[in-house]
Structure formats: structure tokens, C-alpha cells
Amino acid sequence: MRILVCTNAYPPRFMGGAELVAHEQAKSLVTLGHEVLVFAGGIVGRGPRHSRTDEFYDGLPVVRIETTEEDYSPAYINFLHPAIEDHFRNVLKSFRPDVVHFHNIIGLSVRLPILAKRAGIRTVCTLHDFWGFCQQNTGVRRDGEACDASLPCASCVPRIHDGRGLHVPLRLRRDMVRFCFEHLDHLIAPSRYVAARYAAAELVGDDVHIIPNGVQKLDSQQSDKPSKSRTRIAYIGYFGQHKGVATLLSAMAQVVTDFDIELLLAGEGPEQDNYRKQAEALGILGRVRFLGKVPHEDIASVYSEADIVCLPSVWDENQPVCLMEAMSAGRPVIASRKGGIPEIVEHGRNGFLFKAGDAQELATYLSVLCGDKKLRVEMGNRGRDQVMRQTYEDQARFNLDVYGAPPRTWRIDPRVVVFGSLRFKPSSRDAGMFADQRHRRKIFLPFAWRAESVFCADYAWLILPRWAGLLTSLPFLKSPILLRLHGFRRGRQLRHKGKAL
Known part of the structure; x- marks a missing residue:
């Protein structure tokens, strides 16, 4: 079996718990007779930003993407990096993996599981921390106290910068992560506690595999x-x-x-x-x-x-x-x-x-x-x-069982809603048709943002760049630009969970 291990950091440049587990699992999979390639972020950039370096570490081939602190910072867009996605596509084409096993991917791009799934590859992710619903990854507030979700995320990270002086909505990160999770065939958690936290965040169902981490035997x-x-x-x-x-x-x-x-x-x-x-x-x-x-x-x-x-x-x-x-x-x-x-x-x-x-x-x-x-x-x-x-080799065997299991059926609902355009005003004769199909520049609404009767409206008022240009994960959108919605004529309102935005 060809297995691509994907992680936002990897030894020897960075050696935290998640990175050690990813490495030891990769070595164990090779020991069990499988072909493994590692796709990882560089953390300590030793070349131009987002450039590729092919190397070996501890006998394993590693495709290292040079990253910077800004790529991982919660104050910046740390969840979407088109240049890294391009490298990932090339690796998928050249290595042709049967399975991609993701670990922490903030700092790379949450679109990587989507790209793998669209290529017909099985996708698995191990949850090491709280990156799926916490911008700081740790579930700890700025005052050092554990977050109990009683305060909004903006109390820790007031805004996300696009690196060019513009801000994107905090909600966009969460919604893109949710869309990413829909493209994961299996989720693994080393502890029941972490699985329960992700379930409480409505990112997973009750089908998370609990596989404790292995450990190195010391003589x-x-x-x-x-x-x-x-x-x-x-x-x-x-x-x-x-x-x-x-x-x-x-x-x-x-x-x-x-x-x-x-x-x-x-x-x-x-x-x-x-x-x-x-x-x-x-x-x-x-x-x-x-x-x-x-x-x-x-x-x-x-x-x-x-x-x-x-x-x-x-x-x-x-x-x-x-x-x-x-x-x-x-x-x-x-x-x-x-x-x-x-x-x-x-x-x-x-x-x-x-x-x-x-x-x-x-x-x-x-x-x-x-x-x-x-x-x-x-x-x-x-x-x-x-x-x-349980050794690391035991853990790898359990992972192999997951790779071959039927994919989970739990999905997040509703889907992303797409509407509007920079240059085109929807009219009654265009009811039921995406105006975005008319032009390259498009608008999309993240997960759970619903527009009532948008496509039948005479037109919608749209205003430009408070939010940064980002790539979405929808197959019919190639290079959309996210715009801020100002309002609708004829009393049509954008609504979220029944409340007008």
C-alpha cells in the first residue's frame, strides 16, 4: 500500500508530540511492508517561502515545503495556502497514494483533504489537538484559562489578516474547516476526551476511532x-x-x-x-x-x-x-x-x-x-x-485496519451556498441559476449562511474588498473573490439559523 503522511511540521526541524507520533507511525508502516512518503511543512524556513525541498530523514523520503511563522499564526490566514496546495497536487500525481493520513494541517491548507478526496484517494486524519475549532489550537484563552466556549472566538483572535492589510471574517476559517471535515473518510483520536470535544463542536459524529498512541520501548x-x-x-x-x-x-x-x-x-x-x-x-x-x-x-x-x-x-x-x-x-x-x-x-x-x-x-x-x-x-x-x-507498530496495525474500513457516512449539513457576482445582477429570468457561472470573479457564502430567495430577487447590492480574495473548495469555482454583502432589495435578507445577519 502507498501511504502519504501529511503533517504541518516534522522532525528534525520540529519535534513535538504530534510530530513524533507521525514519524514513528511512518517508520512502523515501512517496517510492516508499506511504501511511505511524508509531505510536511518546514517551520524553520531554509529557502524561499513555499518552495519545495526533497530530502530524507531517518530513512524516510520527505517532501518539505518551506513555511514561515506567518503561515501558522492564528492572526493570519493559516488555513489556506494555494501555493502549498499546488505542491500537494503534484505529489498526489507523482506518488499516487492509496491513502493520505493527515495529522495537524493548520499552516499548510485545510483544502488538502478535499484535493485528495477529489482524486479518489482515501483520507484519514488523526486529531492531536483542537485546530478544528480553536484558532489557537490549544483550547486556552488569552488569559491562560481553559476555554469553555462561553466567550466568542474574537476575544482571543479579534481578526484574521490576509497579509495585505485586509481582514477576513473569523467565521470563514471555521466554515472552511467544516467543509474539510466532510472530505475525511475516517477520523482517529488518541483519547476519548478529544473525540468528545470535536463532537461537541459538531465536527464529527460518534464514529471516531479511538486508537491510543504507541510508545517507544526503552531497554x-x-x-x-x-x-x-x-x-x-x-x-x-x-x-x-x-x-x-x-x-x-x-x-x-x-x-x-x-x-x-x-x-x-x-x-x-x-x-x-x-x-x-x-x-x-x-x-x-x-x-x-x-x-x-x-x-x-x-x-x-x-x-x-x-x-x-x-x-x-x-x-x-x-x-x-x-x-x-x-x-x-x-x-x-x-x-x-x-x-x-x-x-x-x-x-x-x-x-x-x-x-x-x-x-x-x-x-x-x-x-x-x-x-x-x-x-x-x-x-x-x-x-x-x-x-x-501498545507499541508504535501496534498502533500502525490498528491504523491499517482503519484504512481498509468503509468510509464514515456522517456529514455536516447544510452545504455551502453560492450566489451573486461582481458584474452581474440576478434577475427574475435567471431564477435557479448561479450568476457566478457568468464571470470568473465570484462570491460564496461559507457553511450555514443561507440566502432566502436570492436567486429570484431582482438584484442584490454588493460592495468590495473588506474581505480578502480566497480560493474556495467548490469544484465549479476556480478563482473566486469573497465580497462583503451589504443588503438586498425588496426586503430579502441574508439569514443564519433563522436570524437576519
Whole structure:
């Protein structure tokens, strides 16, 4: 089977949990006898924007599209990039895959599944975070609190720029993503929690496949560290506000006077300087060691040196790779009670769970494990026994079963509505006919925006460029321009869910 793996980032340029899973799955598929090609964003642009580089990484062929920070930023159009779509079309023609397995695609284009489906190729997507309904991908508001959908999305991202000084409606992103999801044959989620969040956002039905992430087996030499007196607590991951490392530092300050402990911080990100300043203000900078970005091939040494692994996230994690790896290495874990974490961490058995942001509760569990080496060993062994039930190769086999299953039938309704034109005014004799067929420049309304009796109206008033020119995903629209609707004559109104817009 020919399998195209598509992800917005890929090692070695970027190594987050989703990227690691995508890579390990690709390697496992090759081991199982399948032909795999990776189509990925570059993150760290090493050439002209959206140029193509063909390379190999860890024995796998990779088509790398050079991207920039703007391509991924929620403040810009990070969900549609026609130049990347052109590269994707060329890869589909040359590689001729049987299946395209998508991972995170924000920063590339949400039209990629649509292009694959139109080419008659099976499409599968693994949901690693909340990119389908959250512009920030994390489900965390700007104030650091978890989003409960009580505030509009504009409270986090007030507007989307097109890069040319114009704005596009926030609704356009959501509607284009919904249209993308209609072209996915199968959806996979590593945790039941993430599947439930997408169902609540009305992007999926109850047909999401729950396939937990695999884990790398660590041999005994990697797992068994030499004896030492100092207890070491490790955090391994991205240095971002949503990861909650500030809570861990505050908890460390409460425990450091009672135990000989050290905090290992492995990773990089925008909050690193703030972590250093906070540690200095708390008087624990001498007990914090910044390891920097650790190559994944060396990450086992960090787990070997650690006694406890902590993940204090304030966002709703899916199924964190660092916790799976820590348990594989036989280390007890302490993590926030968020998202899918309680599905893998059983409180009091293979680790402890605490309320996100509660430094006092975290300090309590740190004290328990720092003061009881026997309990650390027992919890670590239970965790190892649990996660060793599924390797990356096991996960790949489950994915292969999904590839061959009948496509899902759940679809989003209603469809996109198309109407109007720059130069043509619909009249009664044109009832039932798309005016857009008359001219190259066209208008379309995103998902769920309904126009009542538009095609029978004498004409509609249209005004130009408050919104940027974008390509749509409809086969009969080649290069449309999105316009802002001003109003209708004869009292016709544009309506959404029964309410006039």
C-alpha cells in the first residue's frame, strides 16, 4: 500500500508530540511492508517561502515545503495556502497514494483533504489537538484559562489578516474547516476526551476511532539509572504558557527546603526567559537545570536521570507523549487533571493527578514521591506494565485496519451556498441559476449562511474588498473573490439559523 503522511511540521526541524507520533507511525508502516512518503511543512524556513525541498530523514523520503511563522499564526490566514496546495497536487500525481493520513494541517491548507478526496484517494486524519475549532489550537484563552466556549472566538483572535492589510471574517476559517471535515473518510483520536470535544463542536459524529498512541520501548540500560542522593524531577516539552511550568516552579519553591531535589527542564520555547526569571525570584534558580532542546534519540537519557516526571499543563492535553515515554521508562508521573490525561494516569496507582494551576496540591504530591523511593519504584513499574501493551507498530496495525474500513457516512449539513457576482445582477429570468457561472470573479457564502430567495430577487447590492480574495473548495469555482454583502432589495435578507445577519 502507498501511504502519504501529511503533517504541518516534522522532525528534525520540529519535534513535538504530534510530530513524533507521525514519524514513528511512518517508520512502523515501512517496517510492516508499506511504501511511505511524508509531505510536511518546514517551520524553520531554509529557502524561499513555499518552495519545495526533497530530502530524507531517518530513512524516510520527505517532501518539505518551506513555511514561515506567518503561515501558522492564528492572526493570519493559516488555513489556506494555494501555493502549498499546488505542491500537494503534484505529489498526489507523482506518488499516487492509496491513502493520505493527515495529522495537524493548520499552516499548510485545510483544502488538502478535499484535493485528495477529489482524486479518489482515501483520507484519514488523526486529531492531536483542537485546530478544528480553536484558532489557537490549544483550547486556552488569552488569559491562560481553559476555554469553555462561553466567550466568542474574537476575544482571543479579534481578526484574521490576509497579509495585505485586509481582514477576513473569523467565521470563514471555521466554515472552511467544516467543509474539510466532510472530505475525511475516517477520523482517529488518541483519547476519548478529544473525540468528545470535536463532537461537541459538531465536527464529527460518534464514529471516531479511538486508537491510543504507541510508545517507544526503552531497554533496561536506559530505564535503570545509577543510584544518587539527589531526587530529580523532570519536565520535558514545549516552553509555552499553556504547559503550566510556572505552576511547577511555584511548587518546587515549596518543597525545596524539605528535600534535596533538582528540576530538569528539557525543551525550548517563548517562555524560557520567564521561567528563568521566576526561578530566580523564588530563590530556586540553583536547583533548576535548563537542558535546552534534547534530540529525541537522546531523550532516554533524561528519563534515566529523572526520578519523577511532571506535566503541569493548564490546557486540555490529548494523550501526551512525554507521559507515555516516562511510564515506559518506569518513572512515576504527576500531571494535571486535564483533557485525556486521566485516561492514562490512574491516580494513586501509576502516578498522581492534581488540579491544573494548583501549586499547593502539586507540592503535596511532589513531597509524597520525593520522600518515598519505594512508592516511586512501585508506581513506575505499574506504569511501564500499562503502556507496554501498545507499541508504535501496534498502533500502525490498528491504523491499517482503519484504512481498509468503509468510509464514515456522517456529514455536516447544510452545504455551502453560492450566489451573486461582481458584474452581474440576478434577475427574475435567471431564477435557479448561479450568476457566478457568468464571470470568473465570484462570491460564496461559507457553511450555514443561507440566502432566502436570492436567486429570484431582482438584484442584490454588493460592495468590495473588506474581505480578502480566497480560493474556495467548490469544484465549479476556480478563482473566486469573497465580497462583503451589504443588503438586498425588496426586503430579502441574508439569514443564519433563522436570524437576519
